[in-house]
Amino acid sequence: MSYPHTGPGDVIDLVIVGAGINGLAIARDAADRGLSVVVVDRGDIGAGTTSTSSRLIHGGLKYLERYDFTLVNESIRERHLLFRTAPHLVHDYPMLIPSYASDSRPGPLVRLGLAAFDVLAARRGRGVSRGLSARRIGQRWPQLSRDGLRGGVLFHDAQVPWAERLCVELLLDAERLGARVLTHTTVTGLIVENGRVLGVRTTDNQSGRQGRIRARLTVNAAGPWIDHVLRGQIECRRLNGGTKGSHVMLDPFPGAPDTCIFFEAAADRRPIFIFPWQGRYILGSTDLTYDGDIDEVVASDAEIEYLLNETNRIIPQARLTPADVLYSVAGIRPLPYTTGVSDNAKISRGHTVLDHAPAYAGLLSIIGGKLTTHRALAEDATDAALKVLGRPRRRCNTRTRPLPGADTADWRAFRAEFQHSAAPFTADQRTRLLDLYGVRARRVLELATTDQSLAEVVDEQSGAVAAEIVMAFREERAVTLADALLRRTLIGLGPDMAVSTAVTCADVAVRHLGWDAARARTEVAAYHAELRRFRPRALQLSPATPNSDRRTS
Structure with a gap:
């Protein structure tokens, strides 16, 4: 544990339960706007949903299908901001969307949707979509099945290969701004007195030391675990209805593409990705209703078979089997609990900041959210916190504030200089250090040369x-x-x-x-x-x- 518990007489402004991407983003924004903040997590930062994501920073193309223009605009804006504030971590990521005769979404409709997306993303993207004929796809991607191929579109989105490093940098910046982060510290209960939440009770997982963190406002940002934090503490409807998403990791395989392929699964019409990633490949993801123990989530045999079969269908020469899987990753999306939905893709990927007052004043719960829009979620949550605390609204600076790894006047110049002069590291090592740590790569160099x-x-x-x-x-x-x-x-x-x-x-x-x-x-x-x-x-x-x-x- 990095910091001691607050003392008996100490009362901070904000205690945040959950050190995933959203909890850390809230801590960073709130600390920057003058609030005293402590974050608590029973595990490590980003060890839950964040580390099991598809590693995409996407502009919300899928949400156009549901006419959720608000979420599309928010996603495009946040993607654009991350290109600027975290250029070492977030990169342009072209993907091919092939169209087959058997698809439930006709090719012309997909192209129309992409044209609308390009209009919404004008001047905030890295390239416009480009329609491709079946003949052109056959020339450029000959490994793809030609059975029923009608054409396709080459689309530009973004990827964050190391989503975990986003969490590390949010942590570092939050601490630099005055927040405190306690990992491997379990919240054992809320402090509730006379219908008001006054903080949390904690136990240090390593020492067993128990403590209390008293706060004017408690923010429940535990992702899929938000109901677990509240259970037995307050009366509340079910908030989380997260679905299970699984991925598999593979070495390069016969026919493996050099571009992300985004296609429709034949088995259930869900979108499937084949992601080139760090010299290997990710297949994903599933989107399943899950009612099991969210602390024991693993990719099932059926999910692995589903992903491999769909990849083999679209790339016939792949011939993948479970023996080819290096490892799998499974997690729960922190989606709002929704009844009567026959297709999990229709559950909103937006976020809500729920104020439990007047029944339980001093408590906010964060419902939903996704990797791409973590900063916007944090801005909304901090706005709500300032309002509840009766503080004047202060400007949010995270739209322009670079993450620590991008804290330089000229990222490209720094990268070029490090690549040129960072002995004793090899060229490949320098590239890796820059991609993981950004300008903090020089700290690794300092340690290694000392x-x-x-x-x-x-x-x-x-x-x-x-x-x-x-x-x-x-x-x-x-x-x-x-x-x-x-x-x-x-x-x-x-x-x-x-x-x-x-x-x-x-x-x-x-x-x-x-x-x-x-x-x-x-x-x-x-x-x-x-x-x-x-x-x-x-x-x-x-x-x-x-x-x-x-x-x-």
Whole structure:
């Protein structure tokens, strides 16, 4: 835990439950606007929904189909802002949308929708959509099935390859602005007195120390867990109706495209993506009603088979089997609870800030939201908090405030200079450091040049160096080895999920961070245990019991 609990007489303005992308974004905005803020999470930052997303920063094309122009405009705006405030993390991402005779959405309708999207995104995108004939697609993407191919569109959106790093940088900026973040600290209950919520009770997961954080306003930003935070504490209708989304990770395969392919699944008419990602591929995602334990979410055999089958259908030469899957990722989308919906895609992806007053004053719950619009959600939540607290409304600066990794007058110039001069790193290492850390890559360089042993490579696959492990713990609030590998250095998202290098990374902590051998062994074992939810091939796990998923269309 990075900070002590507030003392008995201390009362802060805001305590936020949940350190995912939304909770951290709220903390950053609220701290910037003068509020005293503490964030609490029972796990690590971004370890829930954020780390299981499709890693897209998308302009909301899918929402045009539901005529949700407000969400489309918001998504386009937020994508545009991230291009400017996080250029090291968010990149242009072209995708092909092929049209087949069997599709439920006719090709001309898709092209009309994209034309409308281009109008809405004018001057805020990275390129206009371009219609392609079946012949042109056959020439450029010969691996795609020609059976019923009518043509398609090349569309420009955006990707954040390392969504976890967005969370790290929101954390760093929030702390720089005065917020405090307590990870691996469980909220065991709300402090409720006379119908008013006055903060939260907590337990430090490592020491067992119990405490109270008293706050004028409590913000429940726990994503899919928002009902769990409230359960048994206050009377409230069900708020979360999140659906399960699963992805699988693959090495390059026969016919693997160099462009994202966005197509309609034959089995259920849902949109499926084949994402090129860091030299590998992500297939995803499912969108299933899920009523199981959201703490035990894994991709089921049926989901994996569904994604592989749909990919094999559109790329016949792929011939993928479950043995080709490196690992899988599954999570719950924090969607509003909605009854009577036959298609989960129709559930709103917008967000709501719910004030529980007058029944329970001093409590806000954040319902919904998505990766792309986390900043806008935070602005709305902070506006609501200022209103509830009776504070004057202050200007929101996060529309223009760069994240720490982009905090430079000229990002392109910095990148070019680092690529040219960052010895002793190789060109590939420099590129990776820039893509993960932005201008903070120079801090890795400083550590590695100060102590040559920190320039040692700890993971041959990625080229990551020991300095990154040290920085993860000293400067980026990692508490466990899993925090460092899965959500700081991202070594753990490599092909074998760092199964072969976890011991090496733990040894760095022994040599430079004061760990003893017993802690190193415990941390490696705990890391391997956390990997089980990914079903990694490298651990040779036996097949997990399929979840009680049910398709609703």
